[in-house]
Amino acid sequence: xxxxxxxRASDGDRERVAAALREHMVEGRLDVDEFNxxxxxxxxxxxxxxxxxxxxxxxxxxxHTLPATTPRPQPRKDPRKDPAKARxxxxxxxxxxxxxxxxxxVIWLIVSTTSDGEVYPWPLWVMGxxxxxxxxxxxxxxxxxxxxxx
Numbered sequence: 001x002x003x004x005x006x007x008r009a010s011d012g013d014r015e016r017v018a019a020a021l022r023e024h025m026v027e028g029r030l031d032v033d034e035f036n037x038x039x040x041x042x043x044x045x046x047x048x049x050x051x052x053x054x055x056x057x058x059x060x061x062x063x064h065t066l067p068a069t070t071p072r073p074q075p076r077k078d079p080r081k082d083p084a085k086a087r088x089x090x091x092x093x094x095x096x097x098x099x100x101x102x103x104x105x106v107i108w109l110i111v112s113t114t115s116d117g118e119v120y121p122w123p124l125w126v127m128g129x130x131x132x133x134x135x136x137x138x139x140x141x142x143x144x145x146x147x148x149x150x
Contacts, residue, residue: 005049017042017051024058090138097134101127 025035104123
């Protein structure tokens with residue numbers, strides 16, 4: 001049975017028209033202000049005819065194929081669960097640590113050779129704690145993630 005313009009619209013019908021308006025806004029047919037105005041009209045509408053007026057100048061969309069509510073986004077896969085990605089990330093962290101440590105030691109060496117007295121080996125304070133954290137995560141990181149997931 002085809003819906004006549006005088007027939008009352010349900011909440012689900014209004015939600016489907018609102019979803020269609022969101023699609024038209026995403027595609028660039030409506031700006032945000034116009035979308036908000038039309039959305040307000042949608043929720044004030046009581047009949048199919050009033051709903052049709054809101055979308056009359058937009059391309060036709062099969063309102064029954066649109067969901068009444070917007071779907072929830074799919075959860076992202078945890079990168080810590082993928083061993084290959086975890087190893088690649090760990091290698092990258094070690095490479096960054098090695099580069100920063102090397103730069104600090106070069107600076108220390110230049111300062112040591114150009115100064116009159118001994119210079120305290122301060123790069124140890126940069127690479128030491130950072131290296132310990134990386135070492136612990138290298139040794140226990142993957143097993144801790146696997147134990148937590150089980």
